[in-house]
Amino acid sequence: MSESKAKRIESLRSVPLFAGLTEPELGLLADRALSRKYQPGEMIFSEGDACEGLYVLQTGNVKIFNTSASGREQVLQIERAGNSLAELPVFDGGDYPASAAAVDNCTLLFISKKDFRAFCLERPEVSLKVLKVVSARLRNLVAIIEELSFTTVRNRLASWLLQEARSRGQKSSRGIEFTLSVSNQELAFQIGTVRELVSRNLSYFQSEGMLRVEGRTVVISNLAALEAEIAAGK
Amino acid sequence: MSESKAKRIESLRSVPLFAGLTEPELGLLADRALSRKYQPGEMIFSEGDACEGLYVLQTGNVKIFNTSASGREQVLQIERAGNSLAELPVFDGGDYPASAAAVDNCTLLFISKKDFRAFCLERPEVSLKVLKVVSARLRNLVAIIEELSFTTVRNRLASWLLQEARSRGQKSSRGIEFTLSVSNQELAFQIGTVRELVSRNLSYFQSEGMLRVEGRTVVISNLAALEAEIAAGK
DNA sequence: CTAATGATGTGACGTAAATCACTGTAGGGC
């Protein structure tokens, strides 16, 4: 199951954090990185766990989320292949503030806290890159707070659909089409609500002529209306 | 109105970001720092503004917050003297993700983005300190999201009161006393709701015998009940 | 083919939250 060093180096090179490093530098890191596979749904770490190190996502998708006692989730971020996870606690020594789980089949590289800190001290520009990545996370969290504080579920769903349409939608004669890549349950967790409200609001949108839902395919027939919906969300 | 360089150096030394720097280094920064006073309520920067640089709070308190179209606010952080503000956009070049306003009379040192970046490159350990500060912010934001997603206003108010009791409360024969340092309106913004709900929930707590409100003084007579309230908040 | 499983759609309901509208109160300035 052990992976070639060359492959690990290749993975590291494509990560924004390590872009621009020389071959020997990458090799140094690769020597100390462990690769591991995760099944869909498998936990990578949990909120409150002591932070052991940093992860680099080679393949697959990972979600970062919080859980409530009653079983609800709030997704903070979905990370795609080529990104790093949990850079943060490496630097302040605290616990993980949220949990991480594999969405699908994932391969992750693990770099221990100690090794990564040492590496940052040797190559100071890496710290600046970490800062940039962390900045993006912080912006994302602020945006989530703004949405949770000021908008309705209806609004957040509209935003989610619009984003999905922009990133994965295909133009067709009937509008912009895309298939829902997640269950209503997952979608609900991403926008901070429950599956019933996702289902209901999709029905509302459909009855108002903004879109059509056919199985797991969404056809956005009135993009302007959807955008107006979001703008109305203050 | 211009302040002495010695004073600016003293201010910088007490900031966690710059702790451990030598006198000449601090002097270099102080030469490039501008000091400015702000009135209570005065805006320091607004969400969406282009980031010009970083601020160091010499005296007073500053709140970082978002605003909704309807006039509601969500406070993200209250910064006290000795802390830095807005380290973030300095590194990723983006806009301010939130607004900042002076709570009371404040004096702030301003260091331009350019100067601060140059300084970080010369002194790499400063970057690591910035990372630590930013980590703390990120943790704080995650905690806010968790509260907004999973708890009630009643719960958040209980938490707020408990924290205030711990940090500023005085033991008396009747329990733990402290005076409310902010209006109900401000308190509401800090816990993500409206003033009416703060007022009402304080009444509920009082009628349930957890505490007494006398003017702007709060006497927590049943601390255990208050703590139980928070624990019940899942 | 059938049973079992899991996800979805929806009606009914209870409740927390927000809004509106107003009264009461404390403090400051004149």
Next chain:
DNA sequence: GCCCTACAGTGATTTACGTCACATCATTAG
């Protein structure tokens, strides 16, 4: 003293949200 203004308290009402319950539909295992 008085008037203002700002803030606090509170009832009434509306709305959004979440929960429960259950029917439907699709997929898969056997």
